[in-house]
Amino acid sequence: MINKIVRTMAEALDGIKDGSTVLIGGFGSVGQPDALIEALIETGVKNLTIALNNAGSGHVGVAKLMEVGSVRKIICSFPRSSDPVVFETLYREGKLELEITPQGTLAERIRAAAAGIPAFFTATGAGTLLARGKESRVIDGREYILETALKADVALVEAWQADRWGNLVYRGSGANFNPTMAAAATLTVAQVQNIVELGDLHPHMVGTPGVYVNRVIQVDRGEPWTKPEEA
Amino acid sequence: MTPFTRDQMASRAADDIPEGWCVNLGIGIPTLVANHVPATREVVFQSENGVVGMGPAPAKGTEDVWNINAGKQLITLVKGASFVGHADSFAMIRGGHIDLCVLGGFEVAENGDLANWATGENDTAPAVGGAMDLAAGAKRLWVIMDHTTKDGRPKLLEKCVYPLTGLKCVTRIYTNLATIDVVDGKGFVVRDMAPGLTFDELQAKTAAKLHQAH
Numbered sequence: 221m222i223n224k225i226v227r228t229m230a231e232a233l234d235g236i237k238d239g240s241t242v243l244i245g246g247f248g249s250v251g252q253p254d255a256l257i258e259a260l261i262e263t264g265v266k267n268l269t270i271a272l273n274n275a276g277s278g279h280v281g282v283a284k285l286m287e288v289g290s291v292r293k294i295i296c297s298f299p300r301s302s303d304p305v306v307f308e309t310l311y312r313e314g315k316l317e318l319e320i321t322p323q324g325t326l327a328e329r330i331r332a333a334a335a336g337i338p339a340f341f342t343a344t345g346a347g348t349l350l351a352r353g354k355e356s357r358v359i360d361g362r363e364y365i366l367e368t369a370l371k372a373d374v375a376l377v378e379a380w381q382a383d384r385w386g387n388l389v390y391r392g393s394g395a396n397f398n399p400t401m402a403a404a405a406t407l408t409v410a411q412v413q414n415i416v417e418l419g420d421l422h423p424h425m426v427g428t429p430g431v432y433v434n435r436v437i438q439v440d441r442g443e444p445w446t447k448p449e450e451a
Numbered sequence: 452m453t454p455f456t457r458d459q460m461a462s463r464a465a466d467d468i469p470e471g472w473c474v475n476l477g478i479g480i481p482t483l484v485a486n487h488v489p490a491t492r493e494v495v496f497q498s499e500n501g502v503v504g505m506g507p508a509p510a511k512g513t514e515d516v517w518n519i520n521a522g523k524q525l526i527t528l529v530k531g532a533s534f535v536g537h538a539d540s541f542a543m544i545r546g547g548h549i550d551l552c553v554l555g556g557f558e559v560a561e562n563g564d565l566a567n568w569a570t571g572e573n574d575t576a577p578a579v580g581g582a583m584d585l586a587a588g589a590k591r592l593w594v595i596m597d598h599t600t601k602d603g604r605p606k607l608l609e610k611c612v613y614p615l616t617g618l619k620c621v622t623r624i625y626t627n628l629a630t631i632d633v634v635d636g637k638g639f640v641v642r643d644m645a646p647g648l649t650f651d652e653l654q655a656k657t658a659a660k661l662h663q664a665h
Binding site: 323326331392395 | 522544582587
């Protein structure tokens, strides 16, 4: 019998090593695996490379993960989300390496890794500062730059429902990076609000087939709350 | 002379969006554009975090905290809306399926180059978000921004000074003083101006040659 459901955070995060590359789902707090991030902080793991859209807010979650010194490098598109105080301090002090990646390029680099594609050409960023050091090529009269796949050791994702096979159903705009990240890591751990019986998820509703998911842990997370960006 | 307000700039852009377009709106004034498209004109608003078919902001008491836009504001969905993940959302953007993107801007050059993500080579931690993907992938890119900086320097230039977001991508600019098309091989062409403003006054606030539309 396939059963990916685990009961403790120790089981959920077992085997995550220093120096790992970790994908973290979510956009704002919607679809963000808060409890897994908190548990990752507790493990005391070091020298992580993390990839996600933002660089954390305040002193909780991803910001706290960086503040306790677990993160060597962050790959993200928008480090200036609301209240990025920890990121800005560490970055200014030279304690955190930053790789800025356009949001769509970030998603596509992860998708490419998931699909076994090592690199791809894109027009995004061609001719800009972010093209520096990247191979470029003119195809059908337009310039493209080469971006490499972003494969990870670990993906931490959040979903609304799961069954014991690890099939995931997302809620509202909570899919965002989660389905792509879930498919791009050696170890994918899903934090879900509800566990349902095998067969209860309609096949059309499944956003991430369980084949991508290694472990599922149920967490009563409640509702997300995200502070709007300052325009 | 009375400059256009933020809402007037957004309203003028909204008037030019035809029924049936799929439109992505950036953070700031561009977000206001949706408020000025009448419900009787069906326009599909896409948000890069995977929402296709955004409606207006929710009324108090009806918020669904699972539904946010790219600016992380709470949104509603219209009938016919759908959700996708980030990879599909940006495939939609890069694959040329977005008819129009409206963004804010720091600078626009007369060849359509846009700078709107970093204010210098030494910017400590620039935040690009989805702007480069949208600049490269949308069929049309309109910019809504003030005509000059707060201290009066032109933002419409022969060549951008700040780092570029995209090359030759902007097709129209709505400023607080005018609506200006970016025409390939010609440059800035003035469509109309704020009431009481003369063409020469507008030219004096612009650091590239302006052309009359008629």
